[in-house]
Amino acid sequence: MTADALPRQRSVAIPPETWLSRHRGAIIRHGIIWLFLLIIVAPLVWVLLMSVKTLPASMRPQIWPDSFDFSHYAYVFEKIDTLPHNMFNSIYVTGGTVLFTTLFAVLAGYALVHLRPRGARVIVLAFLLSLYFPTRVVSIISIYEIQNYMGLINSTTGLILPYITLNLAISVLIMRSVFQLVPHELFEAAKIDGAGPWKSLWMVGLPMVRNGLVVVFIVNFVTAWGEYLLCLTLTNDQEARTMPVVLAMAAGGLGQWAWPRLAAVYVIVVLPGILAFIFAQRLFFKGLMEGMVKG
């Protein structure tokens, strides 16, 4: 740390200055960062390498495979018969959840800031309180009862309903703080031009909150794609379950759940999200900062 503040003075004191000594602080700094990056990436690299190992090699204590075997990716889709089903469930449930939660959050965030209903403060407070209370854990008892009452136990579509609320509160609060950054005068102007509340949200509001939308979208995708507790509790058959829950139940070992095959399924399930994030990272970081202003 101190080395960082001193290099100029040192260059006067000690004439034979090497590149190494001049950059020592920066090298240590970047070295520590890279160590953390390595710790973050290592488990993912391990699973990626595991998915291309041959079956016998997967049981040997070595990280790098002797020869690469890419056949597991084809195998898991051809031979594990519930897999395409679970994959579809995941996409279906996550798609529905993300769509509805984002839509509801945009509508509510816009209304709370720019339509200014009475009782907006009470609503915001209620959403905020639900974040501090262990709602997800305690409410599971009665959510089972609700779903049972509506005949939605073991229904994949039925999962979407409670999934929507998992991140609803935080999504509304994020959209609210993003909409607070949009000048109210823009909507006033739209109103003078004859636009109604729906049209002014669509034409004026949405383009201004693009970054926040990306954040809400990703946050909800991540939660729904990986949800465990509700899916485990509200469904009984492997057919009705989502991919991560099936993966969590699968015991690694032999046969169709041999380690490289398990790893191949894992890579297929985890990669779309990571790639989508890397693709949208610029918008995501901007949105995160906007959402944090008051969130």
Add this chain to the structure above:
Amino acid sequence: MTAVAQQRYGAAQGRSLFGLGLNTWLFLAPALIFFLWYQVYPIVRVIWISFTDFRFLTGEPGQWVGLDNYIEALSDPLMWTSLWRAALFTLMFLPGTIIFPLLLAILVDRVKNQRLATFYRVILLIPAVIPSTLIFVLWKWMYNFQVGPVNLLIETLGGTPQMWLGGTELTLPSIAIMEIWWGLGYHTIFFLAGLAAIPKDLPEAARLDGANEWKIFWYVTLPRLQPIMAILVVLRFGTAMAVIDEYLIFGGFNRDFPTYTWTIFMYDQAFQIGQWRQGFAAAIGMIGAMGMMIVVAGLLWIFRPKG
């Protein structure tokens, strides 16, 4: 400016922008309906059944029993053990999930090269976009006794392989390490946002006055990060105390396991054993939740904005 301010004031006081109260409620209705339906009602219902002898599988409505469930739970040593286990996990998890990201944020904040800084941020945030269950599955394999790389690394370094999960004493620390890994990048981004909000001339001025880097950190940077740290501590206390998925995946329902916390105790009673004594389970859940709320209130009071 004053005109605008007055206009805003007027709008906030009086009717909404478009004058139609009904339209405003149409915008709010979907979010509110779902919030009331799947969050508020279930909590109210759980509070209600915690005062009844409701057993789900009997199919009969519960009878009012007053505080019986609470008395039974509080006189059960398992209630206290399970609460203590959750607290123990929180104590293992909370310091690491603040200190490492703070250190990392200070280092990344000094990276001048914009491309490199962006690269670091993207890599750091990758675990945050991996869905929860997939994190747990990945680390279940990392800790696997036979093929897991954690044991492989330990053997390479000359140690003895350990049983990391499955009810051993190492289970809670193992889960804590996993959680710290998971939140590392996300919390770093939090702190980076806080660091970016500190005016650059403040540390510069202190430096000119002859303060060393450590003093600058302690007297200039840290006090300004305190609001963010407070939010993180309160939020992560909440998640750590109410962990359930991890314990279901890594532990199960053995009462002697360190993963049998109040959340698992509740789940066990509500969905696993006997006739699903959900009245009793609801009381367990409310005791855990109330205990958490008391600590959260205490934390918010400690971190209250001063002056």
